[in-house]
Amino acid sequence: MKTLYKSYAFAKAITESVLYIGILLFTLTSVAQTKVGGVIYDDFGDTVPFANVVFPGSSEGTITNDNGRFYLQSENTYDKVEFSFVGYKTQTIKLDNRVNLNMKVTLETDTAELDAVVVYAGKTSKKNNPAIDILRKVWENRRKNGLSQFKQYQYDKYEKLEFDMNTIDSSLINSKLFRGMEFVFDYADTSRITGKTYLPIFINESLSTVYGDNEINKELDDVKANKNSGFSNNQTLIAFVKDLYNDIDVYDRYLKFFDKSFTSPVGKSGIDTYNYVLRDTAIVDGVEAYNIVYYPRRKGELTFKGDFWVATESYAIKEINMQATKSANINWVKEIYIEQEYDVLNDSLFLITRDYFLSDFALNKKEKSKGIYGKRTTLFNDYKFDIEKEPDFYRRRVNDYDPEIYNRDEAYWDENRLEKLNKDEKQVYTMLDTLKKNKKFKRLYNIGTVLASGYYEFDGFDFGPIFSTFGFNDVEGLRLRAGGRTYFGANDPWRIEGYGAYGFDDKKFKFGIGGKWLLDKQSRLILSGGYRKDVEQLAASLTKTNDVLGRSLASSAIVSAGNNGRLSNIKLGLAAISFEPLYNLEFRLGTSYRKITTANPGFFSLDYFDADSPGGIQSETNQAEVDFSMTYKPGRKTTNYGVDRTVINEGAYPILFLNYSKGFKDLFSSDFDYDKFQFYYSHPIQIGAFGRLTARIEAGKTFGEVPLALLDVIPGNQTYFNVSGSFNTMDFYEFVSDEYLMVNLDHNFNGRIFSRIPGLRDLNLRELVGIKAAYGRISDENVALNASGLNYLAPEDIYWEYSAGVGNIFKVLRIDVSFRGGYNYLPDARQVAVTGSFGFFF
Template sequence: MLLLLFFGSMAAQTKVGGVVYDQDGATVPFANVVFPGSYEGTITNDDGRFYLQSDKTYTQIEISFVGYKTKTIDLESRVKLDFNITIEDDEAQLDAVVVYAGKTSKKNNPAIDILRKIWENRRKNGLSQFDQYQYEKYEKLEFDLNTIDSAMINSSLFEGMEFIFDYADTSRTSGKTYLPIFINESLSTVYGDNNLDKEKENIKANKNSGFSDNQTLIALVKDLYTDIDIYDRYLKFFDKSFVSPIGRAGIDSYNYVLRDTAEVDGVRSFNIVYYPRRKGELTFKGDFWVADSTFAIKEINMQANKSANVNWVKDIYIEQEYQVLDDSLFLITRDFFQSDFALRKKEEARGVYGKRTTLFADYQFDKEKPENFYRRRVNDYDPETYNRSEEYWDENRLEKLDAEEKQIYTMLDTLKQNKKFKRLYNIGTILASGYYEVDNFDIGPVFSVFGFNDVEGLRIRGGGRTYFSANDLWRLEGYLAYGFRDDQFKYGLSGKYLLDKRSRLTIQAGNRRDIEQLAASLTNSNDVLGRSLASSALITTGNNGRLSSINLSTVNLSFEPLYNLEFRLGGSYRTIKTANSDFFSLDYLDDDGTINGQVNQSELGLTMTYTPGRKTSNYGVDRTIINSFQYPILYANYTRGLEGVLNSDFNYDKVQFYYEHPLQIGGFGRLRARVEAGKTFGKVPLALLNVVPGNQTLFNISGAFNTMNFYEFVTDEYVTLHLDHNFNGRIFSRIPGLQQLDLRELVGFKAVYGTISDENIAINRSNIDYLAPEDVYYEYSVGIGNIFRILRIDASFRGNYNSLPDARKFAITGSFGFSF
C-alpha cells in the first residue's frame, strides 16, 4: 500500500523546463508558458528560460507571446526539463502590435500612465483605508541545498549520511534538484493602528526541524526576510535598498510595457512587464497585474537583476498575491520570497535556497486598542510558544504541509542522531559563536587566542564561560593571558545574575589585571572582559608602546524600564600606571609637590543607552543582537570621581554623550553618522583625561582617526563628527570594465574640536606635551569595498596639523568582513 501511494503521488506531478527561442535563434524573454485549460503557468526569464511544475498530471504545454504564433507541445513524460522550443513570427499580429525592445519611452507610454494611477490611489487601497486592523499570519521558512548531482551525493562530506538524498526534490521556479535541510513555521496575530503609526505582532506558535529551542537561529533566519511593501520607493532586505517597480522611484530605473488586458479572479486587469534600464543596479524584472478601476496591484512577481551588487546571493525571486474584498478592497493573501545563496553567481554553482512563504487571513478592522497595548515588553518569552502540539498545528496552519515538507522533520530528526552530522554541527557552532562546547562550559573565544604589542610581544589568551542554555539566569566568565616579552600573566574574571526577568534587573561584578591602550576610545565602558586594542592588534604602524597597566574592579546594577532602553548604575576602582616606563610616562604633579606615576581612582557612574530598532534573541542574563550595525544608538554617561575612597586620588565630574545612526539613502547607499561629545570638570592627570583616539594599526577602528597617532591630542572638553558613506557600487556599476567586479565606493570624513584647561596642563609631568585641537582637526578618506567580496581598503588624508613632528599625512587601513 505504501509503494502504491508513493508511486501514485509521483505520477500525479508534471515538471517541465527549458528555453524558448525565436526563428533567428535568439531567446524570447517574458513568453507565457501554461498548461492548457488551467490557470497554472509562468513566464520565461530574460534568458528565455522557464520552469513549470504542477501537482496534477498534464499532457501538453502551451507557449504564447505577442507577435508570435501560439505553440502547443505534447508531453511524452511527466518530467522533462531540457526543452528547446522555437516559436514562429505571426505576421498578422506584427502588423498591429508594437514590439518594445531596449529602453522604452517615458512619454506617451500607457504602462507609465497606469503606474501614475497606482501612485495616486495607493492610500485608497489596502490596510491604510482603516484606522485599525488585525489579521492572522502564517510564515514558513525553508532552506535547501540546491544543484544536487552525483558528484555531491558521492562526496566524502556526506559519507555516512547518504540517506538524506532520498528526500531531494525539484524547485518549481528554477527546475533545479534540491535537498531540504531546515524548516521553520510560525503562527501569529498582527495588530496595527494607522492613527498611532504602531504595529505589534503576537507570536502564538513556532516550531522548526530539530532546532526548536534555538531562538538565535530562528531570529537570524527571520531577520533575513523582512516584510516589504511593494508600494514603497525602495524595498529593503539583505541590508540593501532595491528600487521598487511599483514605487515612485521606479520610473527612472525601469522600462515598462503594457502587455495584456484580461480578467484575473473576475477583475478586469492590466498586465505590465518591467525590466531594468541599466545593469548593476539593485533592480528587478518581471510583471504585475493591476485592477483597471481601483488601480490596486492584484499579482506581482519580481526577479532580481542578476548583475545586482549583492554578495553571496545568486538569485532573488518574489511573488505576491492580493485578494479582492467587497469589490474594491485589495489585501495581500500570499507572499513568496526565494533567494539562492551561493559563493559564485554562475548558473552551475551549488548553493542554498532560502524560501519564505507567508499567508494572511481573517482580516478585521477598526477595533481600537489602547496605546500601551502596542508597547513591547522587555521580556516576552513564553516557552509554550515553542512547544505546541501537532494537533494545534494541524488545526491552525493556514496552509497544510505537503508530503516533502513533512519529510523534512523526519529526515532532520534522524540526521541529528548521526555522528558525522554532530561533528559538522559542532564546527559550525564554533565558527558562529567563537566558543567550543564542553558539557556545561564553553572554551573561548577562540578568536582572542593570539595578539601582539610592543610591551608583551607575542601574547596568548585562553578563557571560557559557564553555559547551560541560551536562557541562563547567571553566568561566570574568565580568561588568563601571558605575554612572552614582559613575562607576565594577566587575567579577567566576571560574574552576572539576572534578578528580575520583567525589568531585566541584573547585577554584575568583576576584576581585571591587564595591559590596555587607554587612548583607543573616548567612551570607555569599563567592561572587565572587553578585548583591548593592545591585545588584539597584530600589525601596527610606528611604535605602539604607549600602553598602560591596569587593575580594574567593578560592580553595577542594570535594568530596562522600556524595551531597548537600559540604565546602568555602577562603581569601580582602578589603578593605572605605565606598562613601558622606558618609553611612556603617565607622571603628574601631586598637590604636595611630589611627582606620582600611578593613579588610584574610585568612581560612581550612571549610563543610559537607547537602541531603538535593535533586535535581540534569548531571554537570560545574556542576549544575542540579531541586526548588528543596523539600528541607531544614543548613549549618555555621568561619572563622579571620589577622592579619598579606597585611597582614591581625584575629585572630578565627567559627562559624555554620543549618537550613532545608520541611514539608508534610497538608491545612493548607506551613510553611518556619529556625533560624540564630552567634558571633564576638575583637575585630573593624563590617565583620566580624554585622549582623542588615534589609529596606528592597519585596520579600520570605529571612532578613531586613521592619520592620528596615539596621544597626539589630549583634551578635557571635546566634540567629534564621523561620517562614513558606502555607495554600494552605484558609480562603479556605470563604468565599463568594473561592472562585473561588484566593487563599492566609499567616502568618509572625520573631525574633532577640543580644549584643555590650564590647571590640567600645569600638573602634567609625563613625556607627552598636551595639544588640544582648538583649530578643528579633520581628515577625509576614499576607499574601495567588496574586494573579493570580503575586503575593504581606505586611503585617509590628513587635512591639517601637518607641521607637527611625526605627523602622518596619509594612511592606508583595511578591514575584513562578510556582508550582503
C-alpha cells in the first residue's frame, strides 16, 4: 500500500499540474537562431540510431534516438549541419533557412571505413579501444577531482524547477474546453532538446548554501529563499518534484531517479552496458579534452545515449550529455535528458557548475503524444573549503519552516539569482495569477481535485474519501460509507475526521471519529484521540496499530477465497501523545480500551473459559491497555508543517518500529494482565541494475494468559489482492501464536531478465520473486484458555511460501502466483494462490 500511495501522490501532482493550465499553443516561438530536426536513414532505407549531428566548427551537437530521429537548436547562427556515424560517409548539408525541422538525411555506407575500423561497427570491442582506455583513466583519477579532496566544503546553489505542457495541437486549442482561457496561448516556447512547443505553467526557484563534512559524512542544504508560481500553496507538489530529480554523481556505477537505477556511462559498470567510440579531441572552455560517444549494447535496459568530454591531463569529466533510450523499461516518462558542466579551479580540480535535467511525462512514448515537461536547472557557485563546523550544525531540525524564506522581495531575487529569468519565465507569474481568477478554470480545478485527492472540498470541510463509499464482506454484505474531515489548509494545527457506515445484511450502523492537535511545532508534540465501532478482520496484519479510522482491505474484500466470515465487532477508544525529539524519530505513549466480540456467531467464536461468567464461558473480551512505541524512519522526506504531513518518498526508506504494551486487569472492568513486545523492520535495498529487494522482519512475544481475541494471528490473505506482510496461501486464523518471528523477502528485477528475451523485451514486463516464512509458538496456558472450538495451531515447524510474478502488465497490473511450502497436509489447505494489484509505477 505504501508503493501505491507514492504512485497516487505522483498521479495527484500531475493531475493538479494539468488543471492549472490545460492548454498549449501550436506555434514555434523562440530566441534560438538555428533549429534542425528530422530523421537519418541509411542507403537501405533503415533508420540510423545513435548517429552524430553537429554544427561544424562548434561543440554543439546531439545524437539520434532509437528511431534515428534528431533535434538540435542553437542560439548561434549556422549555415551548415554535419551528419556522421562509424561505417558511413560523413555528410554536410547547407541550411537555407534558420528553421529546418523535417529533414530526411541518407548516409551512404563507407566500405573503406568499415574495413579500417570494423572493431567499432555495431557493438564495439572492449580491447584495443582508445575510448575505453581513456575511460579506465577516468576511473583511476576519480578521487583526484571534486569535493572529496577536502575535509569540508560549502557552496552557493541556485535551483529552478519548471513544469511545461507540451505537444498540444490546434484542434485541442480551438475546442470548447478552452474557450474563455485563450490568453494563455501567448506564452508558448520551443524546447531546445526535443523541438516541441511547450507552455511554462509552473516555476519554483530556491537559493541555498550547501555545507558538507567528508570526515563525518554529513551535509546540510540551508535554504535562504524560495519562490513559486502556479502552485504557490502546494508545497507537497514542489517537494515531490524535487524528490524526482535527485542529485547524481556520474562517476557512480548507477544513477538513481524515478525509483530506478540507470547504468552510468562513466561508472565502472558501463563497460559491459555501453559501446564507446572516441570521436574527437578539441579545446573546451580552454581545456583540451577527448570527446567520447556512447550508446547501449542492448535494448530494454535502463541506459542512456550521448557523449562526454574528458580533460586530457587530469582525466576529469568536463561535460556530459545523457539521453535515456526510448526502449528503457520505465513508465510514464517519454524523454530523459541530462547535461552537466564542470569548471577548472586548478590543474587537477574540477567542480560541477551547472546541472540540467529534463523529463517528458506522458501516457505513452509515441512521438506525437502529449505530456508535461519537468525541468530542473541547478547552478553552483562560490566554492569554499576546509571551514569546519560543529557536528550539531548538520543535525536536521524537526521543524525548520521559516515563513521569511518564502517572502523575499523581487529586489532580493534580482541580486542573488545565479541565472536571470528569461522573458517567458517572467511572464509565467503574470499568466498564472490571471488564470487562477478565471471561473471556468476554477470549475475544472474543482473536478480534478476530487479525482486526485478523493475528497470533495467545501469551505473548511472535505467530504470523502469517495473511493471508500462501497465495500462488501460476508457479515455486512453490501456496505455504504460516508465521511469527511476538517480542512482549512495543508498546515492546519488541528484536524477532526469521522465516518459513518451501514451494512445491508447485518443491518447495523458503524462509525468512527478521531481528532489530533499539534501542541508544539518544534518537537511535533501531538495530542490525539478517538472512538470507533465497526466490523474488522483482525487476522490481516501482525504488528499492532491503534488507528480508530483505519480498516484493512481484508475487511471489505468484494471477492475472497473461501469464506471470509471470521470477522470481529470492535469498539475501540484511545488517547495518545507523541513527539519527535529528532527528525524522523517519533515516540508515542497511548492508552486504549477495546471491546471485542465475534461478528458472525455460529461460524466464528472468540469464546474463552472464565469461571466468573455464567456457564463458565465468556464471549466478550474487554481490555484496557497502555502502550509505548518508537518509530524511526531514516531517509523519509516530508512536506507541510501542520498536524498532518505528506510523505514524499513513501516506500523508499527503512522503517524500524518497537512497541511495548501493558494490559491491566480490572481497570475499567478489563479482563487480562499481560505484557507484549513487538518489533518490525523493513528495508528497501537497490541492487544496482538488478532491481530492488525489500526485506521485512517482524517479531513479538506476549507474557501472560490471553484469549484468542488478544493473541497474535499470523496474517493470512483470502483476498485476490496483494497485501504486504501477509501469506497468500494462508486463511485467516489458520495459525495463532503468542510468540512469533516472520521474515519476508520480495525482489523486483525491473525487467532485467525479460529485456534480454526476444518477443518479451518490447512489452516492458518486470519479473517478481518472493519468499516468506513464519515461526511461532503458543503456551499451554493459552491453549487451555480457548473455548471457541477453534484448534489453536502455531507454526512451530515453520510455515513458508514462495512466489513468482509479472509486473507492469499494461503498465498498471501486477500478477503473482504463490505456492504453499509447508503444512500441506492440513484439511482445505490452499496449495496455490493467484493475487494481483493495480498501481501507477515508474
